[in-house]
Amino acid sequence: MLTIALKGIAANKTRLVLTALAIVLGVSFVSGSFVLSDTISKTFDDIFEDVFAGTDVVVQSEQDGANGQPEPIDASLLPQIEDVDGVRAAVGGASLLGVIPIEPDGEALTTMGAPQFGFSWTDEQELNPFEIRDGRPPLEDGEVAVDDGTADQAGYEIGQTIVVVADDRRSYTLVGIAEFGGTADGLAGATAVLFTLPEMQRLAGLEGRFDSINVAADDGVGSAELRDRIAAVLPAGVGATTGQDEQQAQSSEITDQIRPVTYGLLGFAFVSLFVSAFIIFNTFSITVAQRARQMALLRAVGASGGQVRRMVLIEALVLGVIASVAGLFLGLLLAAGLRALFAAIGAELPSTALQFLPRTWIVALALGIGITVLASYLPARRASTVPPVAAMRADFSFSSGSDGARTAIGAGLAILGIALLGLSFVVSGTLTIIVLLAAGALLLLLGVGGIAATLVRPLAAVIGWPLERVFKTPGKLGRENAMRNPRRSAVTAAALMIGLALVAVSAVGTSSLNASFSALLEDQFPAAFIVSPVTDESPFSPEAAAAIQREPLVGPVGQAREGSFRIDGDDKTLTGVNLPDFGELHDPDFVDGGWGDLVPGTVAIRSSAAEDLGLSVGSEVTLAFAGGPRPFTVAALYDESIFGDYFITLDDYQANYAVQQDVVVFANPVEGADPDAAQAQIEQALAPFPQVMVQNESEFKEDLEANLNQLLSIVIILLMFAIIIAIFGIVNTLALSVFERTREIGLLRAVGLMPRRVRTMIIVESVIVSVIGGVLGLAVGVVLGAVLIERAGGFLTELSIPIGLLVVFLVLSAVAGVLAAIFPARRAARLDVLRAIAQE
Amino acid sequence: MGTTTGAAVAARAVAAVKVYGTGDAEVRALDGIDAEFEEGRFTAIMGPSGSGKSTLMHCLAGLDSLTDGQVFLGDTDLTGLDEKGRTRVRRDEVGFIFQAFNLVPTLTARENITLPLDIAGADVDEDWMSTVVGAVGIEDRLGHKPTELSGGQQQRVAAARALVSRPKIVFADEPTGALDSSSGADLLGFMRRAVDEYGQTTLMVTHDPGAAAYADRVVFLADGKIVDEMLEPTAERVLDKMKELAA
């Protein structure tokens, strides 16, 4: 049986390759996702390992402050720590985010989102992850060193005067170039400027304070031991951790940040595998049908039904193993390619070797092989039902099972899916909702796939009508061919349907996001101008807002700063805003009180958060900052804001946080001023601040739309895998059908159909199948997208269905059909007429 | 070989040679055939298996090309045509009836009959259509798909298709080979009538002396050569001749 199975595989290489390709692609996606995320995690692990290599104990605030960073600690702690027995060296450090080197030609050196740091230099090499490669460390406040990647990129030379923007534009003498971690590894795209400690403290507004104190132990003193000794002398609110614990904490924080991306990639990978399963199922169904007589012969000469079934399953197993192993290694290439892509856009990852963990290949192989065997189980079982007498009958065909029953099951699944989607609206709990939505979507897709066989005829009739008008007889024949085996066409189309459904969901999602956000902007922001950082999430110096304020055509300028605090023991984020200006620029939909009530010592709270805490206007509440608990009074409640759940005044913010940086600044022109002129003035005022940019409302919206479109493109690229697999599925089905219809095509050629028109006939069939997939997929996708948006709620108030884009996708699905038909159509057109009609 | 009666020639082979394979595997399927098939006559080709009957027919019909020599369909020299030209000749001037698998399964009987016209984009002559359909006796089956027809009905649909475009010549390769004797007789009777009533030139390959008896003339092939021929054949005389040739 094994030999027969192997010969069965070898007999049709085209089929083998096309089917295997579907699995290879799916598996490579899985392994590539794992490899990439493991490699990125490893990269950051390595970075943090370098950072904390010689550090035995880290002393820092136990509570986060401005911008979610640990609140600085008092410099007076340093001598106390140095006095602790077993401390060999202790170094206080300061740092700042958003420190931007200016290239010699005046351009700001920015990254693709990687952080841009300023660090204080220490000569205590054990406690310094940087090592000077050329030149010397900064010794005076007017001197800096930069990391080698930055020096290369900017084209800096030692001895040069360079401009760095932190709080303001300043010139420094570049005295050294440093390597991170003592190796040639990069900083994962980040940049670093190294200042003297006093200069760094001044730039960060940390005079007399440190971000943290790093401690090296005397020989023979354990880290944990030293940590406990140091902890004993620290005041409340300041903690000591071992370097190793701190390293692990930071690594796992990064891993946590990467995890959603990993899961996202894996999600797309599973979609691809799911589509592969359809292709495998269809291919095996067709080939089993085509080999029915051969199998009957085996039965006639004494093979049992079970043996025939095993033969097909062995075939699937061999195919699954070969293809999964190939996919595993293709995944490695894929990850390497993605990394090269990151490098090309500037987010270079250090040269950490690609991480190929056992988990990766176990999961990838198990999935690939498992899905192949599982998907071929039904065809295998069907093969085992072929009666021995079929060997004698020329026209044996499997009874395809009742179409009515299949449709009923499909409809049942679809209804169940819709019910689950509906149920998601009445339950609560994010996880439950997500599970219900996902299960509902899956069932709906499967259900529509089941009904599809019934829909093929009417849809093919409609889609084929114009094609028949244009292409006459070949058009008609192609349409008839698409309809002759509705199940085959349906499964083929269903594979494409899945990919396109997800494309449509994404399109509806981004389009609705865009519409909702625009509506929200109009509702909440009467601001004409928005100043935001060039690099996402990089807070910037308040000097920028001050510079704008000085322009005569600029009216109110609103600043917002973010910081961490605790309420009822939970970590929360608040926004500090300058009133009354900010109040004129943002309307969070107050339900009780208003901006006018928010004075120092009071807080405005989102109504839902207030409800959870049992607070109302006038309630007393304690906000805990790093510096200690502060009493506040609730001044106002609001419903909706893109900022967090808490607003306090800028005065209170300044009183409770060490670092003062804005996250966003809004501005309006003075009454009656020409907006363009005002914007020109703002741009002028911001010239010294390359880390920020100003946009007017429509530019901001365009930017937002561009960002969302970029997101959509990325999602579509990730879905491309599933779509390409589905296209292979169409190629495969067509090739098998052409093979099956050799005699018929020969007859058509004999009675005068030109080869070119034979090709047209196959293309029409392919286009009809792919457009059926497109129509079903887009229809299901729009429904799912609408459900998702409705369920997501929140600020997603506007459901927007991008009709134009959907039409483009439909056209593209027709193009996919044409592409899929190229190879089978050529094969059909080149058929030798005589061979075809002589074929037994 | 010239049994000319003075009538115009519908198809002609001149020193036709067809060689398959090379070297040891070389087969001379046609080994210098000269033959003429006159308009309005029904000719049967007979001979042992492998004698080259099908090959001769394929070459005359423009389904295959010769290794050497010439074939003419009317005045058209098929030897000089490329595949496209031969396809056009087949479409416009030739009708086919094969032993089996004559019909496109997705099309109804009627659509199968008009297929060559549809391919050519020509109009269907409804009078002629109903004449042909009536003659083969499948008027009430026109809306059926091939799988819903018996083997005999399928062959009659194929015969109707072969005639509907009024081809210069109809080629039939063992059209009754897969039929029982009474269905076969129906089909042959129809082909005979097409010759008598509409002057349809017909060339038929057969193994059955009884079928050959429907023809006006029988040509005998052996080893790729024409070895004999017979006018006004009867089943007995054909059978005798075949025994003679086989001996």
Ligand SMILES: Nc1ncnc2c1ncn2[C@@H]1O[C@H](COP(=O)(O)OP(=O)(O)OP(=O)(O)O)[C@@H](O)[C@H]1O
């Ligand atoms: N494509 C081919 N390649 C090689 N040899 C071929 C091919 N087609 C036919 N032949 C050979 O040419 C010879 C004539 O074949 P042909 O099919 O014309 O015979 P036939 O008289 O029709 O036989 P039958 O009565 O069995 O149908 C045979 O020896 C056959 O083996």
Ligand SMILES: [Mg+2]
């Ligand atoms: Mg033959």
